[in-house]
Amino acid sequence: MQKTEVFVVKKVLKIVLAASLFLSSSIGIAEENIDVPKDELVQETVYPVFDNPVSVKNRNVQDSHAIDVGIFGGLALTEPISNTTKMGVAFNYHLNYTHSVGLVWAKNSSGLSKDAQGIKEQFGLDYGRAPAPDYAVLVDYNYKAYYGKLSLTSNGVINTTIYGSFAGGMIKYVHKSYPMLAVGIGERFYFTKSLSLKMDLRLYAHQAPIPFKAGALCDGSKATCGGGGQTTPGRDPVPSYDSFEERLTYTTNLEFGMNYLF
Amino acid sequence: MKKNILKGCLIHILAFVSFLGWHSNADAATKRNQKTVVSTTRKQSPANSKIYTATKSTLQRSQLANALGLMKSGQYPQAANSFLSLSRRSDLASERSQIKYYLGLCMMEMSLNQAAAFQFVDVIKSSDKRWTRQAIEKLLIVTDRLGDETLLNYAIQRIDVNQVPTQYRDMLYFRLAEIKHKAGLFTEAVNLYNKVGSQSRFYYSALYGKGLAQAEGKQPDLALASFKQLLDMRSSARVTDVNKVAAQLSIARTYYQKQNWEKAIEAYSAIPRDSFMWHEALFEKTWAMLRAARFRSTLSNFQTLHSTFYEDAYIPETLLLRSIVYLYICKYDEMEKVVDLFDTQYGPISKKINAYLNQNHSSENYFQEVNKAFIVKKDAESNKSFSIPYNAIKHIAEEGDVRRTYSYLKKLNEERKLVDENPNLRATPMGVYASGIITNRLKSARSIIGEMVKAHLLNMRVELKDLNEQASFIRYEMINGKKETLKKRINGKTMAEETDSENQDRAFYIKNGYEYYPFQGEYWLDEVGNYHYLGKQSCE
Known part of the structure; x- marks a missing residue:
């Protein structure tokens, strides 16, 4: 294997230094002095002038005209009722170094969120009677605004891209499908030239049934649930999914995935 | 001297009167004026131009006056057309130099410097002494604007510096110095560069040229003094100021010439990275490092010079130089790669x-x-x-x-x-x-x-x-x-x-805000010039 004999010595921002110091102490690598004559160390933070300057040449991550596939898991941070977790697969075609388009399929986990489960146990309100999201299919566009690299331990370098994402598609509830839009930002960390960890923070917007429906959610486990007029105390008749009102709903999602670039 | 000034004023008054129509005095005024025009050093601008004519034809006189009137009122295209038409007339052959001169002035005002230059050359060639000096003076200006060295030299060789208006003398001295400099007459060039006034726009260039001439004349200490003077004078200018950076680069080159490698390296290192001269400085610094036997540093610079940022640069000798450094440190495999690269890159170039x-x-x-x-x-x-x-x-x-x-x-x-x-x-x-x-x-x-x-x-x-x-x-x-x-x-x-690099536990040691990380094949603009070779020699 080719040994690395060339290093880059750079003046870096204090914040990066601080982060590096913290990491170096936390991973406990022995310190070593590298003697480079002072007159060879860069004195300025300006860039050299070229006729047609570009930021990077011979880039490690060649994601222009490339396909990448990946799997991911997600968490709906602002979902109060339905199960907040999901899993999915993503497929992307990178048109060039800046733009990519792809397809995302995400399957929601069934059941209730922890909060909704607690409400059920404590108050006998069963939000499982309300329609829940099943899966979503999205056409995803990414604008890769930044390509850079990180060196946390000086032993290696990780490339990274930061991008904005715009997606549109359908979300399927147990009874009905709704059109959906999503905007977000994401970042990929390339451990190798192909394998990357992907993080996405997306805001979804779509029509969705309102799960809070009076006289429909008491499951009979708590006699005190609900008001009068119930044939069985604390038990509402099971409502049909179509009886729930709908409104525009926003959900913030955090997704983590592993992608492989071909 | 006073007598001459009085005479000049009198003749100009007479000329003005004749222009207004006092025909009887026109001949005498023109004759006297022939002398005056040659001796005066006053700037002649279109606004105060006059027609001095020996012609007795009222029609010709009025045509000339009309053309001049158009020029004075700022209608240069119309005036130029009139002068051009007049310049082609055989009956005005005796006034052709004057007409051509004014045609040139009109063209200058219209920013048609090349066309104007030809009018002034025609006037100079005509050997009409009444207009030669002004024509040379104007030719000097237009050729300077154009950067046409051939015509500039043509003008300069015919000029008497003492007859050139003061405001153009600095330019003339500078151009003359350049000619001497190019001819290898360094002492004469230095003398002429010295004559360029400190208020002139050519002053810094003259100071630079002076240093260069001294360096080429094998007077590196004097050259250093000149470049340092230029650097001091530009100390308050922005970091990438061309004169400032050029002076710094020349200081480095002069130290190199003096074989003071360490001082040269130090001076090269002071060239700002965002100056277009930085690339040249980096290349030359590499040579200085090699001469100073700083092989590791030389290889560090080669990492930059042979990066893809310089893929369109023509620097064949750097590859051979790099291979020689590898030879010194017994890195034969690396050496072979570099020589192969030379063959791959420059073989086809040579063939083409x-x-x-x-x-x-x-x-x-x-x-x-x-x-x-x-x-x-x-x-x-x-x-x-x-x-x-x-x-x-x-x-x-x-x-x-x-x-x-x-x-x-x-x-x-x-x-x-x-x-x-x-x-x-x-x-x-x-x-x-x-x-x-x-x-x-x-x-x-x-x-x-x-x-x-x-x-x-x-x-x-x-x-x-x-x-x-x-x-x-x-x-x-x-x-x-x-x-x-x-x-x-x-x-x-x-x-x-x-x-x-064998020490896989290589940690980073942060000192004075520096951090390092391994090079992994990717070249970044902000890293160019910051590569450091940390290998050691392999000689047994």
Whole structure:
């Protein structure tokens, strides 16, 4: 294997230094002095002038005209009722170094969120009677605004891209499908030239049934649930999914995935 | 002296009166004025120009006066047309110099410097002493604006410095110094550079030129003093100020000339990275480091110079230099890679240059090639195919003589555009006349550039041939070195190869805001110049 004999010595921002110091102490690598004559160390933070300057040449991550596939898991941070977790697969075609388009399929986990489960146990309100999201299919566009690299331990370098994402598609509830839009930002960390960890923070917007429906959610486990007029105390008749009102709903999602670039 | 001034004033008054119509006195005034015009050093601008004529024809007199009136009122295109028409008339042959001079003045005002220059040359050639001095003076100005060295030299060789108005003397001294400098007359050049006043716009260039002439005249200490003076004078200018950086670079070069490698390295290191001269400084600093036997540092710089940011640079000797450094530190594998790279990169370039030169192309073909290089340099997106390898033609495009002539060509193009885009001018006799002159000059300038390109290519061919031979010697040394290493190994005198990189526990040590990380094949703009070779020598 080719040994690395060339290093880059750079003046870096204090914040990066601080982060590096913290990491170096936390991973406990022995310190070593590298003697480079002072007159060879860069004195300025300006860039050299070229006729047609570009930021990077011979880039490690060649994601222009490339396909990448990946799997991911997600968490709906602002979902109060339905199960907040999901899993999915993503497929992307990178048109060039800046733009990519792809397809995302995400399957929601069934059941209730922890909060909704607690409400059920404590108050006998069963939000499982309300329609829940099943899966979503999205056409995803990414604008890769930044390509850079990180060196946390000086032993290696990780490339990274930061991008904005715009997606549109359908979300399927147990009874009905709704059109959906999503905007977000994401970042990929390339451990190798192909394998990357992907993080996405997306805001979804779509029509969705309102799960809070009076006289429909008491499951009979708590006699005190609900008001009068119930044939069985604390038990509402099971409502049909179509009886729930709908409104525009926003959900913030955090997704983590592993992608492989071909 | 006082007497002369009084005489001059009197004659001008008389001339003015004659212009107003006192015909009886006109002849006498003109005769006296012939002397005055030669001796005066007052600036002649279109606004205070006068017609001095010996003609007795009222019609001719009024036609001349009309043309002058148009010029005075700022109607230069109309005035120029009138003067052009008058200049072609045989009955005004005796006034032709004067008419041509005013025609030139009108053209100057219209920014048609090349066309104007030709009028002044005509006046100078006519040997009409009444107008020669003014014509030379104006020729000096227009050629300076154009950057036309041929005509500039033509003007300068005919001028008496003492008769040139004070405001142009600095420019004249500077240009004269340049001519002497180019001719290798360094002492005379220094004397002339010294005469350029400190208030002149040529002062800093003169100071730089002076240092250069002193350095070329083998007076490095004096040269250093001149460059340091320039640097001090520009100390408050912005970091990338051209004069400041040029002075700093020259200081480094002078130390190199004095073989003071460490001082040279220090001076090269002070060149700002965001100056266009930084690349040259880096390259030269590498040589200084090699001479100072700082091999590790030399290899560090090569990492930058051989990065993909310089993939279109023509720097064949750096590859051979790098291989020689590897030879010094017994890195034969690396050495082989670099020599192979030289063959891969510059072998085809050499072949293509040879083929092109053997095809007997015209000057225009050579010009077209370099012109494409200028276009691509400005706009990388423009798709141009080159018959001469881009590295080579780009390098030629950056040569001083080519750049200067190309800049002159650009000014000619601007001038032609000025005529072509003005319908009121284009269709007039003046427009057609100016257009003809500019077209001819354009053709000539393109041809000159073509010849320059050809000359540079011929030099390149010789250089590459020479470097190719050197590459063969280097290969021989490499094989020899490998053989010696093997012999030692067979004899059991082996030494474990050590490099800093073997220590996989390499930690980072942050000192004064610096951090390091390994190079992994990717080149970043902000990293250019910050690569450091940390390998060690492998000699046994």
